[in-house]
Amino acid sequence: MQRIGVFVCWCGSNIAATVDVEAVAEALSHEPGVVFSANYQYMCSEAGQNLIKDAIRDHQLTGVVICSCSPRMHEQTFRKTAAAAGLNPYMVEIANIREQCSWIHKDKAAGTEKAIILGRAAVAKVHLNAPLVAGESPVTKRALVIGGGIAGIQTALDIADAGFEVDIVEKEPTIGGKMTQLDKTFPTLDCAACILTPKMVDCAQDERIHIYAYSEVEKVEGFVGNFTVTIKKKARFVDETKCTGCGLCTEKCPQKKVPNLFNLGLDTRRAIYIPFAQAVPKVATIDADYCNMLKNGKCGVCAKVCTAGAIDYKQTDQHIEEKYGAIVVATGYNPIKLDSFEEYAYAQSPDVVTSLEFERLTNAAGPTGGTLLRPSDGKHPHTIVFVQCVGSRDTSGCGKPYCSKICCMYTAKHAMLTRDKYPDTEVYVFYIDVRTPGKNFDEFYRRAVEEYGVHYIKGMVGKVAPQADGTLMVQASDLISNEQLHISADMVVLAAAIEPDKSARPLATMLTASMDTNDFFTEAHPKLRPVESPTAGIFLSGACQGPKDIPETVAQAGAAASKVIGLLSKNKLTGNPCVARSDEMLCNGCSSCEKVCPYGAISYEDKEFRMPNRTVAIRRVAKVNPAVCQGCGACTVACPSGAMDLLGFSNRQIMAEVDAICK
Amino acid sequence: MQVNEGFKPTIVAFCCNWCSYAGADLAGTNRLQYPADVKIIRVPCSCRVNPLFILRAFQRGADGVILCGCHPGDCHYTTGNYYARRRMTLLFSMLDYLGIERERTRVEWVSAAEGVKFAATMNDFVSTVTALGENKRLEDLRCKAN
Amino acid sequence: MTNSQELKETLARISGVDVRKCMRCGKCSGTCPAYDEMEYHPHEFVYMVEKGEIEKLMASPSLYKCLSCFACVERCPRGVEPAKVVEAVRLLVIRQQGCNHMTPDQIPALLDEDLPQQAIVSAMRKYSK
Amino acid sequence: MIFSYYPGCTLKNKAAELDRTARLAAERLGFTLEELPEWQCCGGVFSSARDEIASKLAAVRALAAARDAGHDLVTLCSACHNVLKQANDAMAHDADFAMKANNYMQLETPYHGETRVLHYLEVLRDVVGWDRVAAAVTHPLAGQKVAAYYGCLLLRPGAVMAMDNPENPVIMEDFLRALGADPVIYPYRNECCGGYITLEDPDLAAKKSRQVADSAAGFGAQQMVTACPLCLYNIHKNAADGPEICYFTELLAQALGVGGKGARDDQ
């Protein structure tokens, strides 16, 4: 039997005006197990807290009920008070007689009666409370960032800056991601490379950052603070430690006909290559699909010209196992494939390009050296049509149902830069809506119209017809003037929808992190925890969580880093002790609980049970990882046998409250 | 709706800690009145509420049971209220099928910002249950005796 | 219920189209090969149905300009199927007594010797009850 | 290899040449077209109205007959192909329509879209194979610049016709390559010729047909091919000065050496 103390707070007149606090204290003193009952003006004051502490000591209280304001207000306060007096903090229960009683009732008799019932329910619950100790687990003070684009880079830099080790896993031969392919960035028009490459160099030079380039995550085990990750370092057939990045091999390789993916196939490169001049790490990679030496053993030119002796045709994939306390997902995005949008003739004319290709066609390091030329004949285009929402906001099944968010702004940028550099070029932008929420964004778009004379037309292009004379006949609607337009263009630029990188889905499975139907990672709370995955210890950075531009990505990257830093700066993780617990004697091993757990906190093991007559039975039973469980209780209801219960909110505790209220 | 003069129903309200309990607190902070017949039990999430609890309440003499949780899509635990929604839909339908008045059970989604909605919901629920009168179809007579 | 509401419901039943799915991008009208011949264009058909202005559409010769080529259906990003709306409005008209747009006795005058049967049966399906 | 065959009304009349050459070519390529015993006209268009039942039943009967015969159903005319595939799709996926149609028809075994409908071109691609078509060619059309004209009914709606990318089709170009011809790709190959509007508004049909023919000619086409009698009529009537247009099966028969372009009614 518990020895329970009841403390009724007046809260000045907030409670005392509508609830007869004396009567409440008196009534509750007769409840079973109650050995002490008092009322006081302000329980949360120092004097009030001392009253509680003294009573705990003097009356050897094992449980405390405080009738006061909402537990959301002072539960922590009173738990600390109890702990200071040597009582387990989870032996304290609050009866909310202010927000849910005195403040909402005017009749004192009714208020008093209700306060007594609420107090009784709390007493009934405390009878079933047990001391709870929050579990502790150590924290590996190292973070893993998956994806080395601007999101991953910024997250890694911020984590390293706080003094923690951080590894970046990047599947391409260099970090940098999509931003390396961009020319200028909106709305300031600074050069993407100028602001990105110093950060890439910082990553390379920071001794706390280790870059696994040309690598992929293969396996993830463990839980928050204690992840074990297997990383596959793909063979690049070049010894990273020896290669100096001189680039001689990339000039001498005889295999010249390899599509240059960095330039989106708009030109070619060699079979051994460094994606671009500022690559980090600046190490050559052999493309095994094209290398004659690797394919049929006939060549070896790169090995001959390499003075550092870095070429290693025998290199194989390596598997590295590393431990981490936190994992940040920064897997980014890609433009969608446009096979379902051939009305725009993307596959039928080289002069119909995607916006990302347009970036390369205007980039000084691109295939045309920065001069805008038509891919078909290398001539200056005089009329360019931009088409927005190609595959975005598409519910027909061909595209994506969401808004890709960045297209309105980069299209305004492309249109503006084109008009700036080539004033003789007419630029048309077909749009459904122009969406420019963001600092200086609408101003930027309006400048494109007002200063640069870009023709914005509300309507959609229905068909792009490549003509025999090499022009593109663009047939479109102008909804404002209610006419069908026929524009003879030299180039058409398609703002293709963006989608999460294909690597994200298998990664989410490995991480037990949830995804939405579009394969974007879901956040722990859409408003209040936007950079955390619901799975503890997994954080989200950049477009893997949803379409976003560079400033937003960098902001989220920093936010994710600060969450990681907060986690890694702890020596031990103290969990919420109100977690689920499975009674293995009752557990059927049916997996119902596991299926509804949003955190992947439940696993199963085969356990031996001693049975009558010295026999042994092996049963599959659930185990809850208290470090991962967040205590929602979904599992407790999914469990038919009642094996799964929630500490602090157990079936019997809640039913005791029900009984006390209904009596 | 008929008014059942003099009858004071017993109403149990299960409120999730993150949205609806906070919404109830906000109703209090704003001094929005609703009948004292409503007694709130705090649970971490609407998905913590076992049908057993609801039946238990009726057994012990409750006249109405209401479950409040975060709006679908806003669950603190991401998915809890989705499961609660299915469970309660099926349970309530079953109770109705057994001839237990369907108006005695309810689910409402109340956010932490919806103090007004919380009070309005409770006022409406209390008047509905009051009009129904005492719960006689699903109770344990032994409990009524004391 | 107003007549316009009734028409709207009948139209939804015939066509199976939910006009509220339209996001007003105008791609149907950007696509339509008969655009210049029409008083009301494909996107206007969808919008006017939503607004309940179906009688105006029923009175318009645009009904008989749609080639039923389904390009708008193919290209609509929201799966609205404007051609089905046009067809349904046309049916609202020709299903009324005496409202056939073309009758068999008109056909012979229109024939030339090469005209395939397919054209005649299609036209009868499109223009008459 | 035996297929049930639905010729359609036009092929029995103005487009007899489409029928004749297709049969000759099939024989040469080793597959048999068994004409359904009692087919009725498909109606030319598949009404998009959900409450139209009766006008769609001819197509459903043909589909059920093919099911009962145990063969895939092959058709040639673009309109028949369109109607049959749409009717089949509705029987398979629109439960309400299927129920009403089955109630009307009182078949021994209710029909639910079991038959596979193939266009003749699909048979060539998926059953015979382009390599075997090419191997059977005895009179290659080497050097001939031929423009394939798809029109609208053959490809749309894309999800139901499920034949090729409706905006960038390749099936007829592959066909022409197999015959040794040089396919001409031009942007209006999947645009409408004006269709049945030619009856009521010949000017509109003329405009549309001209656009198609001019575009093909602009890209150097000497010859156009189509699967649709109405496309052929419209192009022929409105752009007689442009590239000559014929049925794709005529070129096929010619290349296979089983009968060339011949006694077409409209020539």
Next chain:
Amino acid sequence: MQSQLIERAKALLADGTVDRVLGWKAGEFAYDMTPALFSSAQELDEGFAYDAFCGANLSKYLVKESRKGGRVLAFLKPCDTYSMNQLLKEHRILRENVYLIGVPCQGKTDVETLRALGITSITAARQEGEDLVVETLYGQRRIPLAEAMAERCKACKGKKHMIYDERIGEEGELENPDRFGQVAALEAMSSEERFAFWRGELSRCIRCNACRNVCPACTCEQCVFDNPASGVDNKAAATSFEENMFHIIRAFHVAGRCTDCGECSRVCPQRIPLHLLNRKFIKDINTFYGEYQAGEEAEGRTPLTAYTEGDVEPSVVYTKGGND
């Protein structure tokens, strides 16, 4: 058919594929077919039976049997295979320790059904074509199978086996019976009428637990109603509340998992139509969340461990039909 099954079982015992056989055996009376284990050819010859009375679903027995070491052969009728899959989905049966033979079924009868048709003193029954031939002490009776079938078999889901290692007999077809007519009829009543109906039924409950014990979905290590620590234990139907409580919670616990095998109603000594509770959940699940048949496959989520963002709200209960 019976001899075919015995021969196959013997062969599998002989070649070591299995070391025991789970089948049916006549009890005190010929119509009293009960599940039984056989471990030798001799036992099979002496006792194994398969006839129109073999309604019992054997899959639940495999929860224990599959954990006893060795491999056990079990015969499953089409409807039993759903339970089998569901139990596999819940990891209750160790698949590698069972060998499953699908056996054909034309519908089963039971003594209660026959008695209701005025047939007593039964000594044997067999199927002949579309008829059931019943031997009784008073001579032979021949009745159409369709009439003699147990209630649950009249709403048969079909003759297709969902899972088996081998099948004896032809593969059957899935059927789509109208299973929800009675549920719909109850739904159409007023609240008072429904209450009266269920009081009439459930007040007969003697809490013998037969329904729970036979139910292939009720395989808990310990039932909440038997566990004093659960706080809801109750072992006798002392009050109307407890009658309701037990059956509501039991139906809820099997909701989304119940394959509608009908065993609960078959074994109820009080003839309470318990399957109408389960079918109500099945009907609701189908209506609210899309067609679902528990046990159709051995993997995946059940309707209560799944959700969609657009699920119906619980208020759908207030808006649906009914007379009140």
